[in-house]
Amino acid sequence: MAITEDEGDRVWFGTNAGVEMYDTTAPTASASSPDKTSEDVFLVSWSGDDATSGLVSYDVQLRVGSSGTWQDWQTATTQTSATFGPADPVAVQDGHTYYFRACARDRAGNVGLYAPQGDCSTYIEAHVASAMWLIWIP
Numbered sequence: 156m157a158i159t160e161d162e163g164d165r166v167w168f169g170t171n172a173g174v175e176m177y178d179t180t181a182p183t184a185s186a187s188s189p190d191k192t193s194e195d196v197f198l199v200s201w202s203g204d205d206a207t208s209g210l211v212s213y214d215v216q217l218r219v220g221s222s223g224t225w226q227d228w229q230t231a232t233t234q235t236s237a238t239f240g241p242a243d244p245v246a247v248q249d250g251h252t253y254y255f256r257a258c259a260r261d262r263a264g265n266v267g268l269y270a271p272q273g274d275c276s277t278y279i280e281a282h283v284a285s286a287m288w289l290i291w292i293p
């Protein structure tokens with residue numbers, strides 16, 4: 156659909172029927188990450204979907220542990236993934252679980268809501284030293 160007028164907070168579209176409409180519906184978005192890993196760095200990705208005007212950018216938050224406080228990680232980014240750890244944005248530690256959630260912004264300025272409990276989480280397993288592995292050869 157072609158944009159016929161952009162008023163900043165409302166984007167108008169022309170339709171085949173000649174009826175103009177504007178976008179007041181916020182986009183959906185969610186983050187994804189590995190359920191668990193033994194690495195102190197991993198990839199978090201996110202995606203979203205918007206009817207009518209289309210996506211512009213994403214915000215992504217993180218939380219350390221299920222009782223932690225949500226904090227901003229990515230703000231108004233057009234990227235759809237980022238590397239988490241080993242020291243940025245927080246020091247990744249064994250035995251901790253990191254939670255993520257994303258919301259998206261559309262061209263009309265609507266911003267979706269974050270999922271209260273997050274979209275996904277990654278548990279950091281303890282590193283296993285290679286010397287601990289025993290191989291039994293009969």
Ligand SMILES: [Ca+2]
Pocket residue numbers: 178179180181182205206207208209261263265
């Ligand atoms: Ca929309």
